[in-house]
Amino acid sequence: MSTALSIDTRPFNGLPAAWALERQSTAISSEAGLVREARLAVEDAIEHSQSLYGAKIEAISTLWSLADACGQANWDGEGARPAALNSVYMAEGFIRVLPEDIPLPEITPEPDGSIGLDWFVAPRRVFSVSFGTNHRLAYAWLDGTDRGHAVARFDGEAVPGRILDGIRRIAGGFCAP
Amino acid sequence: MPVRQGLVSRLLDRLRGLFSAGGGPVREPGVGLSSGLSPDVADSEPLARFLRSSKLFSAQKKIVKPAAFLPNPRDGKTSVFRHPGAPAAELWALGCRKLGEDARIHGAGIVRARDARVEGLEVAASEPPPRHANIEGWPTDGDPELQKAARKEAAIALAARAKLLLREP
Numbered sequence: 402m403s404t405a406l407s408i409d410t411r412p413f414n415g416l417p418a419a420w421a422l423e424r425q426s427t428a429i430s431s432e433a434g435l436v437r438e439a440r441l442a443v444e445d446a447i448e449h450s451q452s453l454y455g456a457k458i459e460a461i462s463t464l465w466s467l468a469d470a471c472g473q474a475n476w477d478g479e480g481a482r483p484a485a486l487n488s489v490y491m492a493e494g495f496i497r498v499l500p501e502d503i504p505l506p507e508i509t510p511e512p513d514g515s516i517g518l519d520w521f522v523a524p525r526r527v528f529s530v531s532f533g534t535n536h537r538l539a540y541a542w543l544d545g546t547d548r549g550h551a552v553a554r555f556d557g558e559a560v561p562g563r564i565l566d567g568i569r570r571i572a573g574g575f576c577a578p
Numbered sequence: 579m580p581v582r583q584g585l586v587s588r589l590l591d592r593l594r595g596l597f598s599a600g601g602g603p604v605r606e607p608g609v610g611l612s613s614g615l616s617p618d619v620a621d622s623e624p625l626a627r628f629l630r631s632s633k634l635f636s637a638q639k640k641i642v643k644p645a646a647f648l649p650n651p652r653d654g655k656t657s658v659f660r661h662p663g664a665p666a667a668e669l670w671a672l673g674c675r676k677l678g679e680d681a682r683i684h685g686a687g688i689v690r691a692r693d694a695r696v697e698g699l700e701v702a703a704s705e706p707p708p709r710h711a712n713i714e715g716w717p718t719d720g721d722p723e724l725q726k727a728a729r730k731e732a733a734i735a736l737a738a739r740a741k742l743l744l745r746e747p
Contacts, residue, residue, distance in 0.1 A: 470633070471631075476631060478631065478682070479630065481651070482651055509634070509644075509645045510633050512645065512650060513651040513726070519643065519644070521639060521641060524737075527737075529644060531726055531727075533722075533723065533726065537723040539723045539724070539726035539727035539730060542734070543731070543734045543738055548734075548735065549731065550727035550728050550731040552721070552723045
């Protein structure tokens with residue numbers, strides 16, 4: 402009597418029975434092992450991309466809520482300009498093309514109507530990019546005693562290399578809460 | 579009458595002297611400001627940047643965001659109040675008096691005048707209202723984005739030195 406043929410079709414921990422079966426399987430043939438490994442790899446990849454996609458959707462949703470909250474002049478009580486629609490679209494496009502290994506930023510409105518995407522690792526480890534009304538992005542960083550600022554062009558297709566390097570240098574391996 | 583003319587003449591000379599060369603009258607410390615504070619903001623003076631939007635700080639991380647210190651786009655200055663170093667309750671009372679009772683003040687970012695000066699910025703008293711001052715002299719550049727980037731760098735450095743003081747609900 403083989404226990405491998407005894408299939409329980411009830412859901413396992415809320416997961417489909419077949420998926421649970423594969424996770425529990427004790428099959429020892431090399432083919433079955435390869436199939437199982439491949440299946441698990443696909444499942445993990447789907448799970449990872451869904452989680453990433455969900456996080457980006459959440460960040461974009463936060464961006465638009467913030468744009469709505471800061472859509473009126475003087476949102477800061479100090480005479481700030483309303484968040485510019487172009488800035489919001491630009492910031493959204495940037496979030497969409499952020500590579501998977503880059504942690505998602507905090508989103509901050511700026512008094513001139515720009516949208517800032519900030520990576521805060523520590524008070525003296527910060528990288529910040531501003532999205533104004535054109536494709537030129539103002540950015541600045543502080544990394545201990547190293548600091549600087551520059552401008553880079555964003556084509557909407559990929560994060561400019563110098564910005565990507567800067568974020569990786571400061572926030573690499575750091576996950577924003 | 580010669581005596582009276584002489585007095586008027588001396589008075590006029592004195593007034594001319596006060597307003598000559600220096601571009602304005604010489605002010606004694608504590609004179610000329612309605613608050614009674616010195617017109618010169620000392621390096622060690624704490625400055626409070628009132629936070630009226632919850633988007634400009636993180637209570638969780640206990641940080642003031644750099645955007646909180648970026649200058650107002652209308653006048654290129656960052657409005658602050660010279661914080662007497664008294665209990666926080668007095669700071670909130672000051673904020674409500676100056677910004678209006680209905681002004682929602684979440685907290686304040688506290689920096690010292692020297693923190694701004696080491697960034698090449700200046701702190702100038704600007705009353706009324708009493709105790710008001712501006713952080714000014716933000717970098718300028720013919721390229722608007724490069725100017726913004728330079729200002730961000732200074733604001734990041736200023737925010738890194740800021741202490742977040744939250745107002746109790």
